[in-house]
Amino acid sequence: MLETNNQKILQVRDLAVHFPIFKGMVFKKKIGDVKAVDGVSFHIFSGETFGLVGESGCGKTTTGRAILCLDRPTAGNIMFNGNDITRHDTTMLRQLRREMQMVFQDPFGSLDPRMTARDIIGEPLLVHNMTKSHAEYRDKIDHLLEIVGLNPGMAQRYPHEFSGGQRQRIGIARALSIKPKFIVCDEPVSALDVSIQAQIINLMEELQEAFDLTYLFIAHDLAVVRHISNRIAVMYLGDIVEIADRIDLYQNPQHPYTKALLSAVPVPDPAVEAVRQHLLIEGEVPSPFNPPAGCKFHTRCPYAMAVCKSEVPLFGPVGESEHMVACHLYR
Amino acid sequence: MPPLLSVKNLSTHFFTKEGIIKAVDDISYDINEGEVIGLVGESGCGKSVSALSLMRLIPNPPGKIVNGEIFFEGRDLLKLSKDDMCDVRGNRISMIFQEPMSSLNPVLTIGDQIKEPMVLHKGINRENAIKKTLKLLENVHIPEGDTRINAYPHMFSGGMRQRAMIAMGISCNPKLIIADEPTTALDVTIQAQLLELMKQLSKDFSSALFLITHNLGLVARYADRVNVMYAGRIIEKATAADLYGDPRHPYTIGLMASVPRLDQDIKKKLVPIDGQPPDLLYLPPGCPFHPRCRYRIDRCSIENPELEAVSDNHEKACWVDVRNQ
Numbered sequence: 001m002l003e004t005n006n007q008k009i010l011q012v013r014d015l016a017v018h019f020p021i022f023k024g025m026v027f028k029k030k031i032g033d034v035k036a037v038d039g040v041s042f043h044i045f046s047g048e049t050f051g052l053v054g055e056s057g058c059g060k061t062t063t064g065r066a067i068l069c070l071d072r073p074t075a076g077n078i079m080f081n082g083n084d085i086t087r088h089d090t091t092m093l094r095q096l097r098r099e100m101q102m103v104f105q106d107p108f109g110s111l112d113p114r115m116t117a118r119d120i121i122g123e124p125l126l127v128h129n130m131t132k133s134h135a136e137y138r139d140k141i142d143h144l145l146e147i148v149g150l151n152p153g154m155a156q157r158y159p160h161e162f163s164g165g166q167r168q169r170i171g172i173a174r175a176l177s178i179k180p181k182f183i184v185c186d187e188p189v190s191a192l193d194v195s196i197q198a199q200i201i202n203l204m205e206e207l208q209e210a211f212d213l214t215y216l217f218i219a220h221d222l223a224v225v226r227h228i229s230n231r232i233a234v235m236y237l238g239d240i241v242e243i244a245d246r247i248d249l250y251q252n253p254q255h256p257y258t259k260a261l262l263s264a265v266p267v268p269d270p271a272v273e274a275v276r277q278h279l280l281i282e283g284e285v286p287s288p289f290n291p292p293a294g295c296k297f298h299t300r301c302p303y304a305m306a307v308c309k310s311e312v313p314l315f316g317p318v319g320e321s322e323h324m325v326a327c328h329l330y331r
Numbered sequence: 332m333p334p335l336l337s338v339k340n341l342s343t344h345f346f347t348k349e350g351i352i353k354a355v356d357d358i359s360y361d362i363n364e365g366e367v368i369g370l371v372g373e374s375g376c377g378k379s380v381s382a383l384s385l386m387r388l389i390p391n392p393p394g395k396i397v398n399g400e401i402f403f404e405g406r407d408l409l410k411l412s413k414d415d416m417c418d419v420r421g422n423r424i425s426m427i428f429q430e431p432m433s434s435l436n437p438v439l440t441i442g443d444q445i446k447e448p449m450v451l452h453k454g455i456n457r458e459n460a461i462k463k464t465l466k467l468l469e470n471v472h473i474p475e476g477d478t479r480i481n482a483y484p485h486m487f488s489g490g491m492r493q494r495a496m497i498a499m500g501i502s503c504n505p506k507l508i509i510a511d512e513p514t515t516a517l518d519v520t521i522q523a524q525l526l527e528l529m530k531q532l533s534k535d536f537s538s539a540l541f542l543i544t545h546n547l548g549l550v551a552r553y554a555d556r557v558n559v560m561y562a563g564r565i566i567e568k569a570t571a572a573d574l575y576g577d578p579r580h581p582y583t584i585g586l587m588a589s590v591p592r593l594d595q596d597i598k599k600k601l602v603p604i605d606g607q608p609p610d611l612l613y614l615p616p617g618c619p620f621h622p623r624c625r626y627r628i629d630r631c632s633i634e635n636p637e638l639e640a641v642s643d644n645h646e647k648a649c650w651v652d653v654r655n656q
Contacts, residue, residue, distance in 0.1 A: 055518035055519065055520065055521075056518055163607050165607060166607075193373040193374055193545070193608060194373055194545055194547070194586060194589060194590060195373060195585065195586060195589050195603065195604040195608070196603070196607065197589065197590075197603075198588075198589035198590070198591075198601040198602065198603035198604075199603040199605075201591070201601055202600065202601055202603060205600075220518065220519065222519070222593065223548075223590065223591040223592055223593050224591050226591065226593060227591035227601065250593060260520055261519060261520065262593065263523070264519040264520045264522065264523035265519055265548065265593055266546070266548030266549050266551060266552040267548055267551065267552075267592055267593055267594050268547035268548045268550075268551045268575060268587060268590060268592060269551055269575050269576075269592070269594075270551045270552075270571040270572050270575050270576075271572065271575070271576065272551075272594055273551050273552045278523070280520075280523055280524060280527060281520055281524075282524075284488055284490050284491070284521060285518070
């Protein structure tokens with residue numbers, strides 16, 4: 001396990017992000033909200049990797065975007081290095097951007113096709129006035145390319161001349177260029193081929209050690225998240241249903257949804273698969289526009305009780321541990 | 332008993348301005364009745380083209396099946412007339428595609444699309460077709476079938492659309508169902524539901540299931556036998572137990588070491604395969620995997636190895652015996 005000095009770099013309290021839905025062409029009337037993120041709380045220690053898993057539409061990307069001030073929170077607050085960044089102004093935002101960066105999911109859509117690799121990686125440096133001369137600018141970019149495992153001779157190429165894995169390396173170099181402390185990685189490997197995924201995961205681990213980075217790692221692939229994260233939060237329909245240390249979460253999952261997610265991921269070994277217990281859940285994720293009352297998971301939960309349909313379960317620790325879960329089974 | 336499907340020396344090439352792309356290059360394999368067989372490989376290795384070749388759905392031009400035989404139920408599919416081939420497609424062999432969003436027709440109701448193969452191949456009348464469609468919707472666990480039968484694809488979620496595709500696939504009780512990355516676009520819990528469903532249905536209908544995927548885990552969970560493809564060729568063939576327990580091709584070994592596993596020691600570092608999958612237009616000479624291979628010897632860059640048996644039901648295409656390394 002990585003050394004974490006138990007300093008909270010980020011603290012999120014009751015964060016909610018709702019997107020209003022309008023109806024009508026002329027007289028637009030608000031008919032409700034999509035509750036993409038509906039009151040989540042967690043903290044991230046400096047130097048660790050915090051994993052955020054869940055299925056599509058559960059709000060994991062929106063959570064990451066809200067932390068980077070790309071989406072405005074409806075409620076709650078986000079403390080970064082002790083400062084509340086929910087009420088930021090432009091100067092503060094500019095300062096914040098130097099400390100937090102993002103690596104995007106789609107290595108094809110997240111790079112401007114009309115900019116060379118050098119311009120893409122160098123843009124943050126120019127925006128933040130972090131270079132004094134042209135020579136220094138070029139040196140920095142060549143160095144960044146080397147760090148992420150690309151040949152500096154490729155700096156003049158355009159994104160279409162790179163493969164998916166190489167493009168993701170450019171995206172990582174761009175995020176690293178201004179030496180941030182905190183990087184939100186939104187599904188950074190899910191668009192890549194299996195044999196390339198491991199290259200990028202290893203690169204991210206090496207960079208974390210070299211530059212003392214803190215990651216918020218968002219993904220739907222539990223095996224990948226387990227590999228890279230120190231602690232993991234599981235999201236379902238805008239709520240965090242479980243947070244635990246990675247070893248705990250996989251050895252001793254508490255929430256029925258976590259159990260189902262884990263058993264839905266096959267292990268590449270027929271001998272293991274043959275003896276593994278599979279908890280299959282029925283149905284599909286309900287719409288976040290009109291989520292079920294009580295525990296949002298009760299419609300699919302094999303252990304649902306009467307209380308689950310009416311009361312929202314409290315998010316609290318299991319026993320004395322750091323392991324937190326929101327489920328009536330443990331209350 | 333002869334195998335249900337027997338592919339011999341199949342080659343499918345694409346003739347482009349830049350040159351000939353050998354998407355499928357001299358591959359041979361059998362599928363037995365009622366078994367689940369997996370085909371694993373990364374994007375661009377020729378998995379989908381080999382499946383489309385079975386159905387003779389290769390767009391021509393630029394693609395063409397240049398060589399080979401595909402024996403199915405005693406006939407060579409490549410020698411059938413157009414009409415006879417139409418009678419095989421969707422009837423004896425059906426296909427479930429990757430993208431449930433785009434492989435359904437948006438202007439026809441789900442019911443009409445499920446009915447179509449039955450009306451076409453079995454010639455059943457309207458009333459029976461509706462009855463059978465309702466039964467099929469029940470089989471694939473789509474609730475409220477009598478209203479859903481009149482729904483359009485956009486009213487369905489991704490998982491439901493894939494269920495409708497499966498209903499269509501099994502409607503004529505085919506002997507072989509080809510599933511090309513059937514769950515890649517879907518969430519993990521839905522993926523598990525659908526594969527469980529497909530395995531169950533193929534058992535109930537005693538069809539063979541040809542599962543094409545890049546996910547080694549899925550194949551381990553569901554397949555009896557596995558073929559591994561790389562750069563248009565099958566490089567290893569084995570039973571699932573042999574392939575995972577005793578992989579012999581460096582590429583297979585590399586793939587397994589590069590995926591994180593839920594059950595493994597977390598301190599273990601991933602071992603990626605160096606480099607990138609090759610561009611099929613500019614394949615390296617000799618074995619196409621040799622530039623990325625950690626076991627390579629001089630011979631690898633000169634001659635491309637053929638598949639050879641290492642034991643019963645286990646073949647690999649490699650000059651090196653990896654056990655001695």
